[in-house]
Amino acid sequence: QGAQAVGMGRAFAEAFPSARARFESADAVLDGPLSRLSFDGPADALQLTEHTQPAVLTASVAAWTVAREQGFPEPDFVAGHSLGEFSALVAAGVLGFEDAVRIVRARGRFMQEAVPVGVGAAVLALDVIQVAEACEEAARERPGEAVVPANLNGPEQTVIAGHAGAVKLAGEKAKAKGARRILPLNVSAPFHSPLMQPVSPRLAALLDGTAFGDARAPVVTNVDAAPEVSGSRLRALLVEQVTAPVRWTEVVARLVAEGVDTFVEFGPGSTLGALVKRQVAGARVVSVGDPAGLDAARAIVG
Secondary structure, X not given: OOOOOOOOOHHHHHHOHHHHHHHHHHXXXXXXXXHHHHXXXXXXXXXXXXXXXXXXXXXXXXXXXXXXXXXXXXXXXXXXXXXXXXXXXXXXXXXXXXXXXXXXXXXXXXXXXXXXXXXXXXEEOOOHHHHHHHHHHHHHHOOOOOEEEEEXXXXXXXXXXXXXXXXXXXXXXXXXXXXXXXXXXXXXXXXXXXXXXXXXXXXHHHXXXXXXXXXXXXXXXXXXXXXXXXXXXXXXXXXXXXOOOEOHHHHHHHHHHOOOOEEEEEOOOOHHHHHHHHHOOOOEEEXXXXXXXXXXXXXXXX
């Protein structure tokens, strides 16, 4: 979340009936105009997490659907960052698309309702251990508030999340420790922090009533940074993921250790591709957010 942008998915939906069908299916599941919000905005409504989550999922799966339709090969592994793990599960055959749309809409609402005030910020160019120290120091100085490392995105980028005051103070302490920059994030709740604890039992109850199959390709998960194929285990990890940090750096390192040298990012933006490029020298990386991106991906994958 944070990759959302008005217009995402439109080029695929206009060019390919299969992509358009994904948006129409999401509209039907949600009984609302998700496609219009994705294509035309307004941006402030799209940013609300209950809208952002199904919209980003649908744009991502629509791109993947077209790729498979055009002969794109099955992946050896799949992975997704936070919300993107649901797209990965759809691509791996673990979750049906309509179930995923329904779940992420509810997940977004649960997250929005969990805490009225909370923020996230990216800390640039500071070791994750020092970022964690900054969070611990800030939390001690602001009793009753929480701030933690939430997304371990790369060797030089860690996202922190929690109460607004604690996040601000932790950012100041990180800057004092040598961080190059502190960037507020375009998200509407403090994801992957203890403030999300009320979400866990509600999401678990919803997932318990949803069919999960075993994965066709191993899913390298956010929580464990390890390949997993068991549908029941992947269901449990989605609940843990709500309050656990996203270990993206470790996910990428595990993929490399498994022999992966080509990374194709499906969905809006190119944030994950950029993170991989910074972490893995020589990796072949391409982001597929529109038909031109798909052409580039086919050129390197075959």
